[in-house]
Amino acid sequence: MSSSHSVTTLAPTPAHWPEWFLQEQQKAWDLFQSLPLPSRRDEPWRFANIKATDLSGFSVASPVKDASALVSRSSGLADLSAKLVFGNDSLLHSEAAGLPAGVLVLPLEKAAKEHEGLFKKSFMTAEVRLGSKKFAALHKARLCTGSFVYVPKGVAVQRPIEIWHWAEGEDSAIFPHTLIVLEEGATATVIDRFVSSRDERSLAVAVNDLTLGKGSRLSYVGVQEWSDKATAFHLNTTEVEKDGNSTALQMNFGGSYIRGESDSHLLGEGSRSVMLSINPASGEREIDQRTFQDHFAPRATSDLLYHNALSDSSKTIFAGLIKVEEAAHETDAYQKVRNLMLSDEAEANSMPGLEILADNVRCTHGATSGELNEDELFYMMARGIQPKQAAQLIVRGFFGTVLERLDHPSLQEHLGAILDRKLDL
Amino acid sequence: MSTETKPDIDIDRSVGDFRYEMDYAYDAGVGLTEATIDYISDVKGDPDWVRAFRKEGYRKFLEKPMPTNWATKDLENIVFENIRYYLAQGQQPKRSWDEVPEDIKKTFERLGIPEQERKFLAGVEAQFDSEAAYSNIKAAVGEQGVIFVGSTEGLKEHPEIFKKWFGKVIPSGDNKFSALNSAVFSGGSFIYVPPGVKVKHPLQAYFRINAENFGQFERTLIIADEGAEVMYMEGCTAPKFETSTLHSAVVELVAMKGAKIQYVTVQNWSSNVFNLVTKRGLAHEDAEIKWIDCNIGSRLTMKYPGVVMKGKGARGEVVSIALAGDGQHQDTGAKMIHAADNTTSNIISKSISLGTGRSTYRGMVHVPKHLKGCKNNTECDALLINTHSRTDTYPAISVRGQGNAVQHEASVSQISAEQIFYMQQRGLSEAAAMSLAVNGFVNDLVQQFPMEYSVELKRLIDLEMEGSVG
Numbered sequence: 001m002s003s004s005h006s007v008t009t010l011a012p013t014p015a016h017w018p019e020w021f022l023q024e025q026q027k028a029w030d031l032f033q034s035l036p037l038p039s040r041r042d043e044p045w046r047f048a049n050i051k052a053t054d055l056s057g058f059s060v061a062s063p064v065k066d067a068s069a070l071v072s073r074s075s076g077l078a079d080l081s082a083k084l085v086f087g088n089d090s091l092l093h094s095e096a097a098g099l100p101a102g103v104l105v106l107p108l109e110k111a112a113k114e115h116e117g118l119f120k121k122s123f124m125t126a127e128v129r130l131g132s133k134k135f136a137a138l139h140k141a142r143l144c145t146g147s148f149v150y151v152p153k154g155v156a157v158q159r160p161i162e163i164w165h166w167a168e169g170e171d172s173a174i175f176p177h178t179l180i181v182l183e184e185g186a187t188a189t190v191i192d193r194f195v196s197s198r199d200e201r202s203l204a205v206a207v208n209d210l211t212l213g214k215g216s217r218l219s220y221v222g223v224q225e226w227s228d229k230a231t232a233f234h235l236n237t238t239e240v241e242k243d244g245n246s247t248a249l250q251m252n253f254g255g256s257y258i259r260g261e262s263d264s265h266l267l268g269e270g271s272r273s274v275m276l277s278i279n280p281a282s283g284e285r286e287i288d289q290r291t292f293q294d295h296f297a298p299r300a301t302s303d304l305l306y307h308n309a310l311s312d313s314s315k316t317i318f319a320g321l322i323k324v325e326e327a328a329h330e331t332d333a334y335q336k337v338r339n340l341m342l343s344d345e346a347e348a349n350s351m352p353g354l355e356i357l358a359d360n361v362r363c364t365h366g367a368t369s370g371e372l373n374e375d376e377l378f379y380m381m382a383r384g385i386q387p388k389q390a391a392q393l394i395v396r397g398f399f400g401t402v403l404e405r406l407d408h409p410s411l412q413e414h415l416g417a418i419l420d421r422k423l424d425l
Numbered sequence: 426m427s428t429e430t431k432p433d434i435d436i437d438r439s440v441g442d443f444r445y446e447m448d449y450a451y452d453a454g455v456g457l458t459e460a461t462i463d464y465i466s467d468v469k470g471d472p473d474w475v476r477a478f479r480k481e482g483y484r485k486f487l488e489k490p491m492p493t494n495w496a497t498k499d500l501e502n503i504v505f506e507n508i509r510y511y512l513a514q515g516q517q518p519k520r521s522w523d524e525v526p527e528d529i530k531k532t533f534e535r536l537g538i539p540e541q542e543r544k545f546l547a548g549v550e551a552q553f554d555s556e557a558a559y560s561n562i563k564a565a566v567g568e569q570g571v572i573f574v575g576s577t578e579g580l581k582e583h584p585e586i587f588k589k590w591f592g593k594v595i596p597s598g599d600n601k602f603s604a605l606n607s608a609v610f611s612g613g614s615f616i617y618v619p620p621g622v623k624v625k626h627p628l629q630a631y632f633r634i635n636a637e638n639f640g641q642f643e644r645t646l647i648i649a650d651e652g653a654e655v656m657y658m659e660g661c662t663a664p665k666f667e668t669s670t671l672h673s674a675v676v677e678l679v680a681m682k683g684a685k686i687q688y689v690t691v692q693n694w695s696s697n698v699f700n701l702v703t704k705r706g707l708a709h710e711d712a713e714i715k716w717i718d719c720n721i722g723s724r725l726t727m728k729y730p731g732v733v734m735k736g737k738g739a740r741g742e743v744v745s746i747a748l749a750g751d752g753q754h755q756d757t758g759a760k761m762i763h764a765a766d767n768t769t770s771n772i773i774s775k776s777i778s779l780g781t782g783r784s785t786y787r788g789m790v791h792v793p794k795h796l797k798g799c800k801n802n803t804e805c806d807a808l809l810i811n812t813h814s815r816t817d818t819y820p821a822i823s824v825r826g827q828g829n830a831v832q833h834e835a836s837v838s839q840i841s842a843e844q845i846f847y848m849q850q851r852g853l854s855e856a857a858a859m860s861l862a863v864n865g866f867v868n869d870l871v872q873q874f875p876m877e878y879s880v881e882l883k884r885l886i887d888l889e890m891e892g893s894v895g
Contacts, residue, residue, distance in 0.1 A: 043495050046821070326812070344795060344826035354818040356837050359809040363837040369792075369824040370831070 005060040007142060007173040007203070008032075013060070015144045016109050018116070028140035035134040044131030047317045047349040048288050052231055052257035055138070058203040061088035061172035070197060074164040077191065077414055081159040087166040087197075089144040089174050100155050108146035108177055118150060122181050122211045126237040130261040130290040135233050139175050139205045146177025151186035153213075160189040160411065165206070167196045167226065173203040180209070182216035182244075189219040189408060194234075196227035196254065204232040212244035214268065219247050219408050223418065226254040228283055233259045242268030242297070249276040249406060251415065252287050253422050260289040266300035266328070275304040276406070278399045280422060281314035281346070291320040293335065295328035295358075304335040307402050309395045310346035319351040322365065326357045335365035340398055342372065342391065392423045456506045459483065462608055465511045469577050469611065472584070482597040482607025489601035497754060499725050503699055508671055510609040510642070566624060571655075572617040573628060576644045579615025586617050591646055594677035594707045594733070603703040606642045606675040613643030613674065618653040618684075627656040627689070627875055645676040649684035649712075656687040658875065670698045672723075678706035678714055682736065685713045691878055693722035693885065696753060700726040705760070708768075710736030717873055719746045720755045721885055729787055731760030734768035741770040744873050746882070749782030749814075750889055758787035758820075759803075763829075767798040774805045775867050778814035779889070788820035790831060797828040805835035808866050810859070810890075840866075860890040 005013075011029055014022055038045040038053050045053075064070060064087035071093040074085045082105040085093040091107050099105065104115070112119045128136040147163050165176040178192050196202060204226060212218055226232050232255050238246050252258050264273040279287050293302035308316045322333040339348035350367035372394055380390035399419055406412050454461070462483055466476040491500050566573060572583060579587045597607035618624055649655050672694060680686045686706065694700050700723040706714035716730035732741025743759035761770035776784035786805045807816035818835045840862040848858035864871075864886055871879045 041494050047823070339824065341824065341827040341829070344828070346827070347794075347823065347825040349824075350820070350822040350833070352818075352820060352833065352835070354807075354816070354835060354837060356807070356809060356816045359812055359814060359839045361809070361837060361839070365818070365833075365835050367820070367822055367833040368831065369822065369829065371827040371829070 006056055007058050007060055007138065008056045010060075012142050018113050021112050025141050025143065028137045032134055032137035032141055035137065037134070038131065042131065044290060044319070046319070046351070048259070049257060049286055052286070053135075055173070055203055055231070058171050058173040060142075061167070061169055061174050063090060064088050064092070064166065064168045064197065067092040070166045070168075073197075074193070076162050076164075076193060077160055077411075079159050079410070080162050081157055082161045083163070084147050085164040085166070086145065086147075086176065088168055088172065089176070091145055100157060102152040103155060103157055104148060104150040105161055106148045108143070108148050108179060111148035111150075111179075115148075115150070118181065119148070122209060123179055124207065124209060126209075126239065126263065126265065128235065128261075130263055130292055132233055132235055132259065132261055135205050136207065136235055139177070139207050139235070142173070142175045142205070143177055144175065146179065149178070149180045149188065149190055151182045151188050151216075153183040154185040156187035157189070160191055162191045162193065164193045164195065165204070167202045167204055167230070168198065168200070169202065170200045171202065172200075173205070176204060176206040178208040180218065180220065181211045182213055182218055184214040185216060186213065187217045189411065190221075191411075192220075192222045194222065194224045194226060194232070196225070196230060199227045199229065201229040202227065202231075204230065205235075206233065207235045210236070210238040210246060210248065212238070212240045212246050212271075214241045215243040216241075217245045219406065219411065221249045221406075221411065221415065222251065223415070224250070224252045224254060224258065226258075228254055228256060228285070230255045231257045234261070236260075236262045238262070238264045238273055240264070240266055240268065240271035240273055240300075243270045244268065245272045247274040247276070247406060249278070249402070249415075251278045251418070253280065255285060255287075258285070258287045260287070261291075262289070263292040264294065264302055266293070266295045266302055267297055269297045269299050271297065271300045273302045274405060275302070276402050277306040278402050278419070279306070279308040279316060280395065280399070281308060281316055282311045284313055286315045286317070288317040289319070291318075293320070293322045293333055295322075295324045295331045295333060298327065298329045298331070300328065301332040302334070305402055305405060306337040307340070307399055308338070308348060309340040309342060309398060310348055311342040313343070313345035315347040315349075317349045318367070319353070320365070321353040321355060322363055323355040324358045324361050324363065328358050329360045331358065331361040331363065333361070333363045337367045338398075339367075339369040340372070340395065341369060342395070389425075392425055396420065396423055396425055455509050457483070457508070457510050457609065461510055465609060465611065468511070470581070471577075472581065474588070475580055478592060478597070479608050482604050485598040485604035486601060486608055489598065489604055491601060496727060497725065497756065499754065500699075503671055511611060566626075566628075569622045569624070570619040571622060571624060572615070574615050576610060576613045576615055576646070579646070583615070583617070586648065587615055587646055590648055590677065590679045592677075594679060595675055595703050595705050599703060602673045602701040603675050606644060606673050606703070610642045610644035610675065612641070613645040614647070614657070615645070616647040616655065616657065618649045618655045620650040621652045623654040624656070627658045629658045641670075641672045641674070643674045645674070646679075647677070647686060647688070648679045649681060649686050651681045652683045653681070654685040656689065656875070658689040658878065659691075672698055672700045672702070674702045676702070676704040680706065680708045680712035680714050682710045683712060684709070687715045687717065688730075689717045689874060689878060690719065691874075691882065692718075692720045692726065695722060696724050696750075698723045700728065702726070702728040704728065704730040706730075706732045706741070708732055708734050708736065708739035708741060710765075711738040712736060713740040713742075715742040715744070716759070717744045718757065719874070719882060720757055721748045721889065723753065723755075725754045725756065727756045729758040729760050729789070731762065731789075732770065733762045733764060734770065735764050737765045737767055739765060739768045741768075743772045743774070744870055745772075745774040746867050746870050747774075747776040747784045748886065748889055749776065749778045749784040751780035751782060754783045754785070756785040756787065758785075760789040761791070761801055763792045763796060763799040763801070766796050768796075769800045771801070772803040773870060775808070775870055776806075776816060777808045777810065777863055777866065778816050779810035781813045783815040783817070785817040786819065786835070788822075788833070790820070790822045790833070792824045792826075792829050792831060794825040796826065799829040799831075801831045803833040806866070807835070807837045808863065809837065809839050810863075856890065860887050863890055
């Protein structure tokens with residue numbers, strides 16, 4: 001693999017995949033080549049910096065220089081049931097401790113070989129609807145490896161599974177993938193960590209597919225700490241069957257242009273999807289998030305809460321849609337985005353949308369943009385707290401209300417500590 | 426529900442469902458070419474600059490794409506080649522009632538405007554087909570120096586006043602339909618209110634469409650000079666036709682320092698009309714522009730009244746009620762552009778979808794960089810009556826910098842079975858209970874309309890609601 005291979009012009013080099021998947025990849029490559037780049041006129045790209053979607057300057061990543069250094073830097077939760085560490089799309093390290101019988105935590109290509117049926121049933125099966133069809137095709141075509149988490153019927157994985165994805169090398173491109181399949185009544189907690197090894201310009205086109213069977217419970221967290229020069233696409237699909245319960249949190253700390261797409265399908269009666277995001281935006285960062293809460297079945301709930309704190313000349317875009325299909329009676333759907341403006345140069349764009357085709361529903365959405373509360377600042381300053389720190393404390397509290405929605409105390413604490421570190425508290 | 430108390434929704438419109446054979450003195454034929462525009466300009470005796478403005482509009486109309494990348498595909502059903510772009514009696518707007526042709530008077534009678542009432546109106550600019558067929562300015566308004574004329578007359582007689590703002594609030598290239606209007610406009614009102622003049626009575630205009638395949642492209646420009654105040658009311662009824670009709674108006678409001686303009690619309694086109702309207706106001710320092718908008722009729726309405734708050738302390742408001750019945754799509758909303766410090770805007774939108782009706786709210790709130798003390802409040806509430814009713818909400822809110830407060834809230838609900846049950850227990854029929862609940866939902870907004878409009882509105886809602894249950 002030469003480092004001069006541009007990701008957008010040269011066809012992908014075959015990896016260790018079964019023959020049938022290589023054919024799929026060829027099809028995906030053709031699709032990527034045939035689809036046009038997003039344009040200003042495309043509604044899913046409204047307000048977005050279209051220039052950031054030109055990926056021609058990025059090359060296929062070379063193997064990382066020092067794998068063991070990255071593995072030792074992959075230190076997150078203390079109490080884990082499994083950990084995988086990837087560097088530039090190759091597996092550097094894996095460990096597991098006391099995984100219940102039948103639970104699989106595997107590299108993706110191994111799952112495709114050994115569990116072909118399972119893999120085919122849940123790997124990128126949903127249509128990419130929020131704008132990044134072209135980039136999802138690129139992801140599929142360029143996919144080298146990824147993680148496959150499978151929990152069989154009725155099994156609960158008590159301790160979290162942690163997956164690290166490292167990017168290294170100037171202008172290098174990686175394609176992380178996390179596929180989680182929970183069978184009926186299964187429980188799991190998965191954390192994806194996305195990190196740049198150095199302060200370099202790089203590209204990540206990441207996909208995570210969360211598939212929840214009947215009555216299953218999943219807590220998923222993506223902690224994104226790419227370098228400030230990185231471009232990244234994080235494309236998610238969540239499918240929830242009857243009485244399944246998904247909580248997914250995205251935390252965005254890095255990147256120059258971050259495009260997030262989260263598409264929740266409430267497929268079964270009584271299913272639930274909680275969509276959370278914490279976005280401290282600073283510098284010149286643009287965080288561009290598109291979400292979809294699609295209700296197909298009656299009596300399902302979706303609940304979205306995104307908090308953005310914008311400093312310097314950062315920019316956020318939130319475009320969310322709640323859609324209640326004709327059959328989805330007695331839907332409860334909520335959507336809330338709050339923008340805390342901390343600078344005169346920052347820009348927040350909100351497009352909270354509703355499309356309701358059924359009656360007897362309860363749907364609300366809200367979007368607010370405001371500034372720091374002067375009274376709160378005054379209160380803290382009167383007690384000897386410096387203005388800058390007082391502001392950071394308010395921001396921390398603002399994000400804390402999102403974190404509290406995670407039904408997982410030790411995870412909350414861990415993520416809270418990351419947040420404190422990022423906010424210099 | 427029993428069938429005898431279940432009149433068809435269209436029954437309400439049967440009052441306006443009639444035609445008289447018209448002798449169209451000027452008819453530009455169907456379709457639109459540069460020759461059509463020359464023809465219109467010749468007939469109307471346009472000054473050269475207006476002719477040039479029309480041609481520029483025509484060029485932009487051809488250039489601009491249909492907005493189907495975000496709007497409904499139903500727009501593709503408009504066949505521009507089949508539309509008549511100009512029709513008129515070839516008369517000058519009438520000054521006295523006696524000069525109005527007999528059959529036109531008949532139409533007014535059917536519309537239920539008693540002559541007695543007209544005396545109380547500050548002025549009536551009644552548009553019959555493309556041309557203002559009758560215009561009556563009450564002496565008192567004229568004495569105050571208020572100019573209230575048709576668009577053709579306004580541009581011809583008072584260019585020094587109207588030329589300055591004409592096409593400035595809404596440039597002809599704003600969108601495909603404003604460009605079309607710029608090319609072929611006729612009719613509409615031009616109003617100028619001098620500094621400090623507060624027009625006591627609302628100014629009114631009645632519009633009618635009365636020819637098959639005939640598009641109506643009125644153009645209205647209202648200028649309220651410093652400290653002036655004016656309320657303008659616009660209401661529409663239209664007869665039913667078998668093929669679709671296009672209505673594409675452009676309305677520009679200019680409120681100078683400290684001026685106030687209220688623009689009230691009750692839109693009740695028949696359900697074959699495409700109603701694609703561009704309305705925008707420019708509010709200078711401490712000025713206030715308020716759009717009160719009610720959409721009941723048409724097949725498809727696309728209308729997003731806007732206010733550009735250009736001066737410090739300016740205020741913009743949109744109050745909107747939409748009722749989407751069977752087969753209708755009310756695509757309405759508001760645009761608030763904050764362009765100065767301490768500007769405030771408020772959007773209240775309520776929509777009701779019944780049968781297969783679809784109501785859509787689209788909003789835009791824009792607070793650019795380096796502004797302080799801007800506030801926007803947006804509330805959108807949607808009510809769904811039947812299983813196949815549909816509602817959408819698509820706001821877009823951009824805020825740059827700190828020191829401003831913007832909030833948007835929307836909810837979707839239905840009338841609870843409990844409410845209906847409660848009222849039925851007290852002897853109301855299901856339809857009456859439904860009507861009462863819907864009227865309750867919009868009541869606070871209906872009250873913002875002038876009295877005669879709010880009465881008419883309530884009656885219209887009652888009629889639309891009957892037969893919608895069960």
